[in-house]
Amino acid sequence: MAPLNLVLKGTDFVLRSYSPAADLYQVRKLFSKDTCSREYAPDLLPQYATDVRFKPYILEGPMGVVAFVAIRNLSADTDTSNKRLVFVEAVRVREDVRGAGLGTELMSTVVDNVRAAHPEKQHLRILATTVFQNEPMRRVFQKTGWTSAATMLLWPSDKKVLQVINSTAPTLEALGVANMVSPDVFVLSKQWKEIRTPSEILAIIHYLRDSGSEYLRPDLFTVEGAIASSRFLCHELAKQEGRSVWRLTRGENPAGLLFVRPRVLDPAVTTLDCTVSACIDGVHEAESAVVFAASREELPYFRIIFDNGMTPDMIATSPMLSLCGCFPFLVYECTQ
Ligand SMILES: CC(C)(COP(=O)(O)OP(=O)(O)OC[C@H]1O[C@@H](n2cnc3c(N)ncnc32)[C@H](O)[C@@H]1OP(=O)(O)O)[C@@H](O)C(=O)NCCC(=O)NCCS
Incomplete structure (x- = not known):
C-alpha cells in the first residue's frame, strides 16, 4: 500500500508501511503501554520486520506515531474454495489519543485497502480477534462492519x-x-x-x-x-x-x-x-x-x-x- 494521507478531525496524518529501522522505538513504546501487548509484542515485532506475509503499517501525525496495525495475508488452503484469508491484527492506538475516532478510521481505511487489493471479492475473508472484555475494540468492529464469527x-x-x-x-x-x-x-x-x-x-x-x-x-x-x-x-x-x-x-x-x-x-x-x-x-x-x-x-x-x-x-x-x-x-x- 502506498502511503495514504488522511485528515482526521482537522489534523493531517499519513498511513504508511512500518519501517523497523525508523519506527521501532516509537512502536515499542506504543505496545509497551498495555498489558496484553507487552506479552506478545516482543515476539511479534521482529517477525513483522522479516516475515513477508505481514504488512505492518503505522499512522503518523504531527505528534509522531499514533497507531499501528498489521495485515497478515494467508492462503486458506484448508478450504476447498481456495479463499484468501486476511487477518488484521495488533491494532494499537496511542493511549493519549484514544477515543477520538482514530481506531475506527484506521480499521475502515485498512479494510478498504485490503478489498481494493483483492478484486476477486468472493474469495476474500477478512478476520480479526479480540478478547470479550475489550469493549472499545468491539465497538470499533461494530462501527466498521464486522460481525462476531466465532469464539x-x-x-x-x-x-x-x-x-x-x-x-x-x-x-x-x-x-x-x-x-x-x-x-x-x-x-x-x-x-x-x-x-x-x-x-x-x-x-x-x-x-x-x-x-x-x-x-x-x-x-x-x-x-x-x-x-x-x-x-x-x-x-x-x-x-x-x-x-x-x-x-x-x-x-x-x-x-x-x-x-x-x-x-x-x-x-x-x-x-x-x-x-x-x-x-x-x-x-x-x-x-x-x-x-x-x-x-x-x-x-x-x-x-x-x-x-x-x-x-x-x-x-x-x-x-x-x-x-x-x-x-x-x-x-x-x-x-x-
Ligand atoms: C481498541 C483501540 C484500537 C480503539 O482505538 P480508538 O482510537 O480509541 O477508537 P475510536 O475512538 O475510533 O472508537 C472507540 C469506541 O469505543 C468506545 N469506548 C471506549 N471505551 C469504552 C468502554 N470502556 N466501553 C464501551 N465503549 C468504549 C468509544 O466511545 C468509541 O465508540 P463511539 O465512537 O461510539 O463513541 C484502542 O483503544 C487501543 O489501542 N486499545 C489498546 C489495544 C487494543 O486493545 N487493541 C485491540 C486488540 S484486538
Missing part, C-alpha cells in the same frame, strides 16, 4: 499458567486438578495418535468443520500457522519448532485434532507460548486433551486454545476444566 477459549487462566511455571510439581498437580481425572478420561488421553501427512490433517479439518467445529486457530498468531494448517508439518519452521499434530478418533470418525507448538525459536522470548490448538467436539475429549498435553515432556507448561466446537457452557460442565478458568477470544469477520 475461541484460552485455557487455563493466566493465574493458573503462572502457577504451573512457578511450580516444580507435575502440571496437573500444579493446576490442582490431578485428582479430578476420571479413569475413562485417562484412557482417552492415551488414544491421541500423531498425524504426519497434511492430507490427513486436511481431511480431519474438513470433517470437524462439517460437524460444526470450524478450525480458525492454526491461522492465528503463530509464526508458521500462516501457511495454513494443511501444510503445518511440512514447513521448515514447523520442523525447527518441533510442532506436531494429533488426532482422536471416536468409532470411525475424528473427535478431535490438536496442533502442538512446544516452543518458540528465540530462547530470549519468555512469553507464555507453549500452545496447543484444539478443535474438539466433546467435554471428555477436551479433558483428555489436557491430560495428554500434561503428559508431554516438551510442554513444561501449556495453554490450550479451544476452537469454537467448545463453548463456555461445555467447560462449565467439567469440574476439571472449570476450576482453571478460561478466557474467551472473539473471532470477528468483516462482512460489509
Whole structure:
C-alpha cells in the first residue's frame, strides 16, 4: 500500500508501511503501554520486520506515531474454495489519543485497502480477534462492519499458567486438578495418535468443520500457522519448532485434532507460548486433551486454545476444566 494521507478531525496524518529501522522505538513504546501487548509484542515485532506475509503499517501525525496495525495475508488452503484469508491484527492506538475516532478510521481505511487489493471479492475473508472484555475494540468492529464469527477459549487462566511455571510439581498437580481425572478420561488421553501427512490433517479439518467445529486457530498468531494448517508439518519452521499434530478418533470418525507448538525459536522470548490448538467436539475429549498435553515432556507448561466446537457452557460442565478458568477470544469477520 502506498502511503495514504488522511485528515482526521482537522489534523493531517499519513498511513504508511512500518519501517523497523525508523519506527521501532516509537512502536515499542506504543505496545509497551498495555498489558496484553507487552506479552506478545516482543515476539511479534521482529517477525513483522522479516516475515513477508505481514504488512505492518503505522499512522503518523504531527505528534509522531499514533497507531499501528498489521495485515497478515494467508492462503486458506484448508478450504476447498481456495479463499484468501486476511487477518488484521495488533491494532494499537496511542493511549493519549484514544477515543477520538482514530481506531475506527484506521480499521475502515485498512479494510478498504485490503478489498481494493483483492478484486476477486468472493474469495476474500477478512478476520480479526479480540478478547470479550475489550469493549472499545468491539465497538470499533461494530462501527466498521464486522460481525462476531466465532469464539475461541484460552485455557487455563493466566493465574493458573503462572502457577504451573512457578511450580516444580507435575502440571496437573500444579493446576490442582490431578485428582479430578476420571479413569475413562485417562484412557482417552492415551488414544491421541500423531498425524504426519497434511492430507490427513486436511481431511480431519474438513470433517470437524462439517460437524460444526470450524478450525480458525492454526491461522492465528503463530509464526508458521500462516501457511495454513494443511501444510503445518511440512514447513521448515514447523520442523525447527518441533510442532506436531494429533488426532482422536471416536468409532470411525475424528473427535478431535490438536496442533502442538512446544516452543518458540528465540530462547530470549519468555512469553507464555507453549500452545496447543484444539478443535474438539466433546467435554471428555477436551479433558483428555489436557491430560495428554500434561503428559508431554516438551510442554513444561501449556495453554490450550479451544476452537469454537467448545463453548463456555461445555467447560462449565467439567469440574476439571472449570476450576482453571478460561478466557474467551472473539473471532470477528468483516462482512460489509
Ligand atoms: C481498541 C483501540 C484500537 C480503539 O482505538 P480508538 O482510537 O480509541 O477508537 P475510536 O475512538 O475510533 O472508537 C472507540 C469506541 O469505543 C468506545 N469506548 C471506549 N471505551 C469504552 C468502554 N470502556 N466501553 C464501551 N465503549 C468504549 C468509544 O466511545 C468509541 O465508540 P463511539 O465512537 O461510539 O463513541 C484502542 O483503544 C487501543 O489501542 N486499545 C489498546 C489495544 C487494543 O486493545 N487493541 C485491540 C486488540 S484486538
